[in-house]
Amino acid sequence: MSEYRIYQVKDAIAYVRAVEKLGDEVTLQGEEIGDGNLNQVFRVCSPGESHGFIVKQALPYIRCIGESWPLTRDRARIEAQILLRHGEVCPAHTVAVRHYDPALSVMLLEDLSDHRVWRQALLEDQIFPEAAAQLGRYLARVHYHSSAFHLDYQAQQAAMADFANPELMAITEAVIFVDPFRYHERNNVEPLIRHEAEQLWADAELKIKVARLKHDFRTKGEALLHGDLHTGSVMVAPGKLKVIDAEFGGYGPMGFDVGVMFANLLLNFCSQPGRHSTITGQRVQQLRLEEIRALWGSFRDEFVALAAHSADPALAEPGYVQALLRQVWRDALGYAGCEMIRRTIGIAHVADLDGIDDPIRRAACQRQALALGSRLIMEAEQLNGTALDLLLQQAIAGG
Amino acid sequence: MSEYRIYQVKDAIAYVRAVEKLGDEVTLQGEEIGDGNLNQVFRVCSPGESHGFIVKQALPYIRCIGESWPLTRDRARIEAQILLRHGEVCPAHTVAVRHYDPALSVMLLEDLSDHRVWRQALLEDQIFPEAAAQLGRYLARVHYHSSAFHLDYQAQQAAMADFANPELMAITEAVIFVDPFRYHERNNVEPLIRHEAEQLWADAELKIKVARLKHDFRTKGEALLHGDLHTGSVMVAPGKLKVIDAEFGGYGPMGFDVGVMFANLLLNFCSQPGRHSTITGQRVQQLRLEEIRALWGSFRDEFVALAAHSADPALAEPGYVQALLRQVWRDALGYAGCEMIRRTIGIAHVADLDGIDDPIRRAACQRQALALGSRLIMEAEQLNGTALDLLLQQAIAGG
Numbered sequence: 001m002s003e004y005r006i007y008q009v010k011d012a013i014a015y016v017r018a019v020e021k022l023g024d025e026v027t028l029q030g031e032e033i034g035d036g037n038l039n040q041v042f043r044v045c046s047p048g049e050s051h052g053f054i055v056k057q058a059l060p061y062i063r064c065i066g067e068s069w070p071l072t073r074d075r076a077r078i079e080a081q082i083l084l085r086h087g088e089v090c091p092a093h094t095v096a097v098r099h100y101d102p103a104l105s106v107m108l109l110e111d112l113s114d115h116r117v118w119r120q121a122l123l124e125d126q127i128f129p130e131a132a133a134q135l136g137r138y139l140a141r142v143h144y145h146s147s148a149f150h151l152d153y154q155a156q157q158a159a160m161a162d163f164a165n166p167e168l169m170a171i172t173e174a175v176i177f178v179d180p181f182r183y184h185e186r187n188n189v190e191p192l193i194r195h196e197a198e199q200l201w202a203d204a205e206l207k208i209k210v211a212r213l214k215h216d217f218r219t220k221g222e223a224l225l226h227g228d229l230h231t232g233s234v235m236v237a238p239g240k241l242k243v244i245d246a247e248f249g250g251y252g253p254m255g256f257d258v259g260v261m262f263a264n265l266l267l268n269f270c271s272q273p274g275r276h277s278t279i280t281g282q283r284v285q286q287l288r289l290e291e292i293r294a295l296w297g298s299f300r301d302e303f304v305a306l307a308a309h310s311a312d313p314a315l316a317e318p319g320y321v322q323a324l325l326r327q328v329w330r331d332a333l334g335y336a337g338c339e340m341i342r343r344t345i346g347i348a349h350v351a352d353l354d355g356i357d358d359p360i361r362r363a364a365c366q367r368q369a370l371a372l373g374s375r376l377i378m379e380a381e382q383l384n385g386t387a388l389d390l391l392l393q394q395a396i397a398g399g
Numbered sequence: 400m401s402e403y404r405i406y407q408v409k410d411a412i413a414y415v416r417a418v419e420k421l422g423d424e425v426t427l428q429g430e431e432i433g434d435g436n437l438n439q440v441f442r443v444c445s446p447g448e449s450h451g452f453i454v455k456q457a458l459p460y461i462r463c464i465g466e467s468w469p470l471t472r473d474r475a476r477i478e479a480q481i482l483l484r485h486g487e488v489c490p491a492h493t494v495a496v497r498h499y500d501p502a503l504s505v506m507l508l509e510d511l512s513d514h515r516v517w518r519q520a521l522l523e524d525q526i527f528p529e530a531a532a533q534l535g536r537y538l539a540r541v542h543y544h545s546s547a548f549h550l551d552y553q554a555q556q557a558a559m560a561d562f563a564n565p566e567l568m569a570i571t572e573a574v575i576f577v578d579p580f581r582y583h584e585r586n587n588v589e590p591l592i593r594h595e596a597e598q599l600w601a602d603a604e605l606k607i608k609v610a611r612l613k614h615d616f617r618t619k620g621e622a623l624l625h626g627d628l629h630t631g632s633v634m635v636a637p638g639k640l641k642v643i644d645a646e647f648g649g650y651g652p653m654g655f656d657v658g659v660m661f662a663n664l665l666l667n668f669c670s671q672p673g674r675h676s677t678i679t680g681q682r683v684q685q686l687r688l689e690e691i692r693a694l695w696g697s698f699r700d701e702f703v704a705l706a707a708h709s710a711d712p713a714l715a716e717p718g719y720v721q722a723l724l725r726q727v728w729r730d731a732l733g734y735a736g737c738e739m740i741r742r743t744i745g746i747a748h749v750a751d752l753d754g755i756d757d758p759i760r761r762a763a764c765q766r767q768a769l770a771l772g773s774r775l776i777m778e779a780e781q782l783n784g785t786a787l788d789l790l791l792q793q794a795i796a797g798g
Contacts (some may be wrong), residue, residue, distance in 0.1 A: 148617050153569035156617065161560050170552035178713050204718060211719040218547050218555065219621045222614075314577050319603060320610040 002103055004060075004073070012042035012055040019099040019108050020053065030055075037064040037348075038071070038247065043111065053098070054109040058247075072167045076105035079247040082163065082224065083109075086138075086246070089145040093138035095235070095244045112242055115235035122231060122268050123351060125284060132291035134241040135234065135261060136298030139226075143254045144303055146224035149310040149321075160221055165250035169218075172227065172248055176338050177214035180346035181207055189345045192363035196370050197345045209377045213334045221251035229257045230264040230339075230350070255331025258299060262332055263339030263373070265291050267352045269392070270340075270369040274356035285396045289389070296332075296385065300325055333380035333388070340373030368395065403459075403472070403503055411441035411454040418498040418507050419452070429454075436463040436747075437470070437646065442510065452497070453508040457646075471566045475504035478646040481562065482508075484623065485537075485645070488544040492537035494634070494643045511641055514634035521630060521667050522750060524683060531690035533640040534633065534660060535697030538625075542653045543702055545623035548709040548720075559620055564649035568617075571626065571647055575737050576613035579745035580606055588744045591762035595769050596744045608776045612733045620650035628656045629663040629738075629749070654730025657698060661731055662738030662772070664690050666751045668791070669739075669768040673755035684795045688788070695731075695784065699724055732779035732787070739772030767794065 005011070009030040016028060027046055034041035040059060045052020058076035062069040080100035087094040096110040118131060144150055146159060179186050182201050189197045200206065226233070227248035235242045269288040272281035307321040315321070343350045344366050353369060356362040372395065376383070383391065404410070408429045415427060426445055433440035439458060444451020457475035461468040479499035486493040495509040517530060543549055545558060578585050581600050588596045599605065625632070626647035634641045668687040671680035706720040714720070742749045743765050752768060755761040771794065775782070782790065 148614055153572055153617060154565040157563050157565035157568075161563060164556050164560060166553040166556035169556075173552055182712065204716065207713070207716045208718045208722055211713045211716045212722065214713045215547055215621075215723065218552060220619055222618045313581060314606070314610045314613045317603065317606045317610045319607045323607055323611065324614065 002101075004104055006059060007040065007042070007055070007057045007104070007106065009042060012057075013044050015055055015101070015104075015106060016044045016053045016108065028052075034063065036245070038062055038075075043113070045111070051113060052111045054111050056107050056109060058105040073105040075165070075168055075247045076100070076107060077102055078163060078165050078168075078249065079245075080107045082226075082246040082249040085146070085159075085163075085224065086142040086226075086243070090138050090141040093134055093241050093243055094142075095242050109244075112235045112237075112244070115237040115240065115242060117232055118234040118236045118241075119231035119264070119268075119351060121236055123355065127287065128236045128238070128241070130239060131234070131236050131241050132265075132294035133298040135243075136295045136300075137302045138241070138243060139229075139254075139257055139261075139295075140299045140302035140306065142226070143223035143257070144306040146251075147222055147254075149307050149312060149315050152312075159224060160251045163224055163250050165227075165248070168248045169227070169250050169252070173214060173217065175347050176342045177210055177217065180338075180342040181210050186347045187345055188347055188349060190359070190363060190366065192359060193345070193366050193370070196367055200341065200345075200370060200374065203374070206374055206377055209334065209380075210338060213331075213338055213377070216253050216331065217256060217335075218252075220253040223251065223254045225249050225252045225254070225257045227252070227257070229261050231261075231268070232264075232350075253328075253331050253335075255328045255333075256335045258296070258328065259332035259335025259337075260339045261295060262292055262336035263343070264350065264352075265295075266336065266340055266372060266392075267343055267350050267369055269395075270365050270372060271352040271356060272365075273368075274353075274358065274361040274365040282396050285392075289392050289396070292392075293385070293389070296329070329385070330380045333376045333383055337373040337376030337378075337380070340369050340376070344369045344373070405458060406439065406441070406454070406456045406503070406505065408441060411456075412443050414454055414500070414503075414505060415443045415452045415507065427451075433462065435644070437461055437474075442512070444510070450512060451510045453510050455506050455508060457504040472504040474564070474567055474646045475499070475506060476501055477562060477564050477567075477648065478644075479506045481623065481625075481645040481648040484545070484558075484562075485541045485625075485642070489537050489540040492533055492640050492642055493541075494641045508643075511634045511636075511643070514636040514639065514641060516631055517633040517635045517640075518630035518663070518667075518750060520635055522754065526686065527635045527637070527640070529638060530633070530635050530640050531664075531693040532697040534642075535694045535699075536701045537640070537642060538628075538653075538656055538660075538694075539698045539701035539705065541625070542622035542656070543705040545650075546621055546653075548706050548711060548714050551711075558623065559650045562623055562649050564626075564647070567647045568626070568649050568651070572613060572616065574746055575741045576609055576616065579737075579741040580609050585746045586744055587746055587748060589758070589762060589765065591758060592744070592765050592769070595766055599740065599744075599769060599773065602773070605773055605776055608733065608779075609737060612730075612737055612776070615652050615730065616655060616734075617651075619652040622650065622653045624648050624651045624653070624656050626651070626656070628660050630660075630667070631663075631749075652727075652730050652734075654727045654732075655734045657695070657727065658731035658734025658736075659738045660694060661691055661735040662742070663749065663751075664694075665735065665739055665771060666742055666749050666768055668794075669764050669771065670751040670755060671764075672767075673752075673757065673760040673764040681795050684791075688791050688795070691791075692784075692788070695728070728784070729779045732775045732782055736772040736775035736777075736779070739768050739775070743768045743772070 013028045013030045030042045030044040033043045040057050042055040058073045060073050061067045062071050083097045099108040233245045265288045269285050272284050310316045412427045412429045429441050429443040432442045439456050441454040457472045459472050460466045461470050479496050482496045498507040632644045664687045668684050671684050709715045
């Protein structure tokens with residue numbers, strides 16, 4: 001085992017050469033392509049080739065901040081393990097891990113250069129008609145196979161111990177459930193919506209609901225979550241979809257992954273009045289609404305189909321999985337609301353809203369994101385699929 | 400470290416002598432007093448003295464069955480750890496662990512010979528007026544200090560890993576949530592109530608609710624539970640109460656401990672028409688009802704008082720702890736229902752019901768336990784404290 005060192009391009013190339021057993025006759029070149037907040041990412045390939053390898057290395061601190069914010073390198077182990085586990089049950093939609101080196105906190109991943117980041121595609125109004133349904137199937141498969149439907153008590157407890165991820169999930173707790181709902185210096189609130197943020201911080205009923213969602217996030221270990229499933233963690237290509245970046249994963253409520261994805265589609269939805277004419281914007285909003293329906297529909301159908309084969313005599317009771325999925329839906333709406341709010345006034349924003357140049361239009365979109373997020377949290381118990389549809393149709397008409 | 404061996408009386412005496420540093424001038428004698436299903440228990444004291452020490456050793460199999468059902472000795476470590484942890488935050492009501500030897504799976508406990516088992520006291524109509532409130536305070540203190548209100552993410556995750564108890568909690572799953580709700584050879588159903596058991600096994604709605612409770616038991620890691628808090632795990636003396644036997648403990652829903660205790664008081668409640676004249680039986684039933692009120696009232700008040708000091712900025716939101724406790728109450732009713740049913744038709748019964756000699760009267764009491772248990776499961780969402788009171792008052796009048 002080699003000792004940990006921070007990789008340069010040449011190290012990434014040597015790592016690829018060693019793992020892939022490429023002789024000296026193969027020329028390789030590399031570049032650092034990381035645009036995330038946490039890690040370094042290299043792309044290594046032969047000159048002139050469009051396809052190569054990805055080398056991802058965890059640094060002992062948060063990349064975008066520096067050595068002043070140390071962060072466990074063990075996240076690389078957790079991410080590699082989660083991707084491998086998810087890849088076993090959903091290889092079609094999980095980025096392939098070709099090698100993992102624990103001492104160097106480095107992993108070799110398949111190159112998805114023929115894919116693009118879904119968020120970017122959505123921002124360019126590029127349609128991937130199968131993406132939402134593929135994502136629903138992915139979530140159903142990775143959640144189901146790590147749940148009590150599939151694992152007996154001991155296997156699930158062992159998985160919960162293997163995938164314990166306290167350091168990164170504590171960050172999720174802080175940045176999604178704590179900071180955005182009160183004054184905190186880490187928050188990033190634009191001056192034009194300061195008033196709405198302060199109203200939200202004073203909303204005691206809302207904060208009680210958020211406390212419940214936070215508490216459930218920590219204590220409801222239903223399935224091995226991706227943990228950060230926004231549209232920037234999804235790579236798409238015609239007919240294809242791969243999920244990447246699982247370092248925030250661990251056991252938690254299934255509704256969290258579903259809700260975070262709902263929220264990111266809804267943040268794009270809310271950004272449309274700032275990006276397009278009314279007619280075009282409304283048409284794109286309809287697409288987002290259809291994607292949310294397709295995502296939930298395929299998640300539900302696939303999960304129910306899998307649960308029909310559960311070996312657990314109690315959970316296999318006809319009707320139970322449907323009852324559970326109603327709760328997952330309610331949880332998802334609550335988590336979607338938290339994610340929408342934190343991406344609007346918390347530390348980490350999304351390009352969908354922040355990319356709107358005109359500050360007045362941007363603020364109007366941000367206000368809609370805060371209002372819709374609050375409603376999802378407050379009304380999660382009442383909003384079934386039809387009611388959510390209606391709520392979003394009203395938002396489209398009103399925008 | 401010594402190698403594991405099954406203790407004889409002389410080993411228990413030598414262990415006490417070594418741990419307590421008692422010289423040869425102190426004469427000690429011992430006897431095996433275990434009446435539980437799992438372990439051996441010795442009482443060691445000087446001749447003529449009423450107070451000594453308890454030595455408890457885990458065997459590598461289930462004591463009452465034998466070597467054909469092996470069971471991890473690691474349960475002794477888990478039990479000792481849980482008792483020590485609970486003892487730190489509620490020394491008044493947790494049996495004291497004086498020493499633990501991991502190699503021998505043996506622990507030295509304080510002798511509670513001046514106490515008696517609460518179940519036995521209840522069966523003899525002996526009243527300990529403070530017991531229920533003491534138990535409520537105990538539960539609030541041990542649950543609170545292991546919960547997200549008191550521990551940050553990393554500390555709680557570390558505790559969840561330390562206290563993972565898959566082997567014994569899988570037994571709980573099977574004997575409480577699975578077997579009693581379907582035909583299983585492990586069940587113990589008396590012929591006179593066979594019909595009622597079969598009706599219950601055919602009740603699809605009930606079984607969906609039980610599936611939810613089972614699923615929550617495994618996935619809802621709210622607090623470090625005792626895990627088997629029936630009236631036989633509680634020792635009482637005038638003004639004093641100590642909880643023993645924590646080997647089934649681990650992280651789970653707080654309502655489980657509360658509900659199991661509710662159920663054991665209610666099983667005694669249901670047994671009264673089989674034990675006493677109508678007037679006397681009704682008077683004793685009122686006592687059980689008051690104990691349930693006192694248990695919940697002190698649990699709630701103590702938990703709310705503790706939560707006022709929570710360092711968690713989200714969970715400390717005024718009103719959240721009350722909302723959480725409403726859910727704990729609902730969970731508790733559901734778990735109480737499961738416990739009542741499993742103690743009536745599952746593998747392990749209680750003396751309260753089984754000790755009724757007349758088979759016709761016994762069957763009538765068992766039927767009431769099944770009916771009340773089913774109602775608690777089915778109506779947990781609707782029954783607030785007043786409604787439960789009313790339901791039990793009706794049961795008293797009807798008995």
